[in-house]
Amino acid sequence: MSLVSGPGRGGITDDRLPHELRLFVDKHVCYIQSLDTRKDELEYWLTEHLRLSGLYWGLTALHLLGRPDGLPRNEVLDFVMSCMHDNGGFGAAPGHDAHMLYTISAVQILATLDAFGELEERVGGGRQKIGQYIASLQDTTTGTFAGDEWGETDTRFLYGALNALSLLGLLDLVNINQAVEHIQECANFDGGYGTSPGAESHAGQIFTCVAALSIAGRLDLVDRDKLGGWLSERQLKNGGLNGRPEKKEDVCYSWWVASSLAMIGRLHWIDAEKLTKFILNCQDPELGGFADRPGNMVDVFHTVFGIAGLSLVKYAGLVEVDPVYCMPLAVTKRALGKLK
Amino acid sequence: MSKYSDDPAWSDIVPLPQDDGGPNPLAAIAYKDEYSEAMSYLRAVMAENEMSERVLGLTEHIISMNPAHYTVWLYRAKCLFTLSSDLKAEIAWLNPTALKHLKNYQIWHHRQTIIEKLDSADGEVTFISSMLEADSKNYHVWSYRQWLVRRFDLWHEGELEAVEGMLKEDVRNNSAWNHRWFVVFGNEKMEGVDDGVLEREMDYAKAAIYMTPQNQSPWNYLRGLLRYAKLPASTLKEFALEFASPEKPDEVHSSHALDLLADIYAEEENKKEAEKALDLLAKRFDPIRANYWNYRKSLLELPAAAS
Ligand SMILES: [Zn+2]
Numbered sequence: 001m002s003l004v005s006g007p008g009r010g011g012i013t014d015d016r017l018p019h020e021l022r023l024f025v026d027k028h029v030c031y032i033q034s035l036d037t038r039k040d041e042l043e044y045w046l047t048e049h050l051r052l053s054g055l056y057w058g059l060t061a062l063h064l065l066g067r068p069d070g071l072p073r074n075e076v077l078d079f080v081m082s083c084m085h086d087n088g089g090f091g092a093a094p095g096h097d098a099h100m101l102y103t104i105s106a107v108q109i110l111a112t113l114d115a116f117g118e119l120e121e122r123v124g125g126g127r128q129k130i131g132q133y134i135a136s137l138q139d140t141t142t143g144t145f146a147g148d149e150w151g152e153t154d155t156r157f158l159y160g161a162l163n164a165l166s167l168l169g170l171l172d173l174v175n176i177n178q179a180v181e182h183i184q185e186c187a188n189f190d191g192g193y194g195t196s197p198g199a200e201s202h203a204g205q206i207f208t209c210v211a212a213l214s215i216a217g218r219l220d221l222v223d224r225d226k227l228g229g230w231l232s233e234r235q236l237k238n239g240g241l242n243g244r245p246e247k248k249e250d251v252c253y254s255w256w257v258a259s260s261l262a263m264i265g266r267l268h269w270i271d272a273e274k275l276t277k278f279i280l281n282c283q284d285p286e287l288g289g290f291a292d293r294p295g296n297m298v299d300v301f302h303t304v305f306g307i308a309g310l311s312l313v314k315y316a317g318l319v320e321v322d323p324v325y326c327m328p329l330a331v332t333k334r335a336l337g338k339l340k
Numbered sequence: 341m342s343k344y345s346d347d348p349a350w351s352d353i354v355p356l357p358q359d360d361g362g363p364n365p366l367a368a369i370a371y372k373d374e375y376s377e378a379m380s381y382l383r384a385v386m387a388e389n390e391m392s393e394r395v396l397g398l399t400e401h402i403i404s405m406n407p408a409h410y411t412v413w414l415y416r417a418k419c420l421f422t423l424s425s426d427l428k429a430e431i432a433w434l435n436p437t438a439l440k441h442l443k444n445y446q447i448w449h450h451r452q453t454i455i456e457k458l459d460s461a462d463g464e465v466t467f468i469s470s471m472l473e474a475d476s477k478n479y480h481v482w483s484y485r486q487w488l489v490r491r492f493d494l495w496h497e498g499e500l501e502a503v504e505g506m507l508k509e510d511v512r513n514n515s516a517w518n519h520r521w522f523v524v525f526g527n528e529k530m531e532g533v534d535d536g537v538l539e540r541e542m543d544y545a546k547a548a549i550y551m552t553p554q555n556q557s558p559w560n561y562l563r564g565l566l567r568y569a570k571l572p573a574s575t576l577k578e579f580a581l582e583f584a585s586p587e588k589p590d591e592v593h594s595s596h597a598l599d600l601l602a603d604i605y606a607e608e609e610n611k612k613e614a615e616k617a618l619d620l621l622a623k624r625f626d627p628i629r630a631n632y633w634n635y636r637k638s639l640l641e642l643p644a645a646a647s
């Protein structure tokens with residue numbers, strides 16, 4: 001899956017009537033399907049270090065649009081498996097080092113495709129191997145997780161670890177209580193959470209912390225009113241959401257902010273209609289895809305988070321998204337249900 | 341190594357495609373060749389686990405084309421440590437590279453790895469300042485700064501003065517406000533904060549609010565101070581009334597003051613005034629969050645509303 005930006009730009013520039021402001025499903029499907037045909041573009045190669053996540057974004061967007069067969073299943077599976085290392089981790093593409101972020105993307109894709117069985121067929125004990133790799137990245141003194149053997153830590157990695165391990169049914173490989181304690185240390189004076197203790201509150205990091213607490217079954221630790229107040233303050237007059245005070249709105253925060261609000265039962269604290277309009281204005285109605293804000297180039301990252309944001313506010317015709325996993329709810333229910 | 345890197349004709353190519361349509365197609369094709377050639381050499385040396393000056397040059401070349409390629413950074417760090425390279429020289433090379441690629445974060449992890457090994461923060465604060473001049477809210481830079489303060493115990497080495505300078509420049513910089521909190525309250529080895537410090541911080545936030553009454557950051561800071569010191573909201577009643585009153589809806593200078601007053605009245609069990617303040621917020625000053633303000637109103641009905 002390519003992460004090349006463009007070809008189009010977000011924004012409806014002609015004089016369409018307001019009632020024509022709708023989701024251009026077919027255009028977005030074509031857009032995602034065309035991404036991997038752009039190998040003659042430089043940016044295709046310069047974004048190789050994100051490829052596996054790009055595939056997860058594209059596949060999830062298609063599922064939410066109700067086109068789960070939009071990408072060839074076997075080719076997707078082949079590519080995912082070609083990124084796996086002997087240590088159980090996955091790199092972004094063949095030849096790239098294993099890293100937490102791509103290992104999570106791989107597990108999410110495998111879960112979406114209901115392919116854990118095929119994983120075992122191709123790599124004996126594959127599920128355990130992946131689980132062990134993730135578990136090996138927990139910092140046993142602080143409870144947080146590193147991205148790779150070099151030890152950079154971030155609540156993003158902690159969340160990713162719990163996300164993937166829960167889908168694999170292997171949460172018992174790590175120290176959940178210690179991870180939860182670490183998240184609490186990342187809570188700030190303004191009610192938000194940052195990337196590490198003391199770091200500024202940031203909607204993306206709040207998503208990772210709240211979702212991790214949700215997987216750990218410890219949402220009781222969140223001051224919902226205070227956090228919900230801060231999160232709802234992210235909505236600007238144009239309906240869009242920003243990630244921190246005094247920053248610009250951006251479609252991807254439609255996801256980070258709104259999913260966090262949904263997890264703590266406060267999604268109705270923002271104006272869903274205004275948000276919907278803002279997101280729809282970021283799509284390219286001709287060539288498909290979403291940009292971070294109207295007028296900018298579209299890309300697959302903002303495309304999935306724009307669509308997932310619309311799904312959260314129950315936009316008609318979209319498949320329901322799980323706010324904890326950013327995957328179709330039916331998929332996470334199936335994956336987590338199988339384990340019971 | 342690469343026939344392109346030695347050719348001055350290629351030195352002017354901008355490594356990353358621009359937001360506005362990308363580089364011109366011809367340059368892109370040529371550049372792709374240079375990049376894929378360099379990458380094919382990298383794969384070859386990595387397969388042999390070669391650690392050499394030659395490899396350092398190659399990684400530098402690739403990073404200059406694509407600094408987001410995390411595998412190249414990791415291999416470079418391994419190489420530097422194996423060869424016992426001059427790490428100060430590495431930092432000197434990193435400085436302009438970081439300034440050129442402001443949004444890149446692999447670079448900060450690399451820097452942290454090198455500085456950790458060097459075991460010295462010499463020159464780091466100066467460099468961070470120049471980064472923040474270019475991008476004053478860069479999350480990676482601020483996170484790195486906090487790591488540095490903790491790692492080298494720089495709590496009292498001019499951090500408060502530095503952050504004050506940044507807030508003087510832009511009193512709406514939330515990152516700087518957060519760093520202020522970190523510097524004052526974030527030292528785990530410190531045992532509480534004395535009343536003088538608390539008062540100083542209150543005054544500081546208040547002064548900022550006088551300048552920008554509708555600025556979220558100092559109001560959040562002020563509220564944070566109340567929670568930290570376990571003081572009642574009414575501590576700030578007089579101050580909040582300078583910016584708003586539910587009785588004078590046409591003279592509201594700050595919705596944040598109304599928000600605080602709603603809490604103060606709730607605390608005083610003055611339900612009527614609290615309701616007035618929340619109604620003003622829901623209907624007039626912040627209608628986009630009407631549901632939030634109405635929820636706050638519903639809390640007034642609960643017996644524990646004053647908590
Ligand atoms: Zn974005």
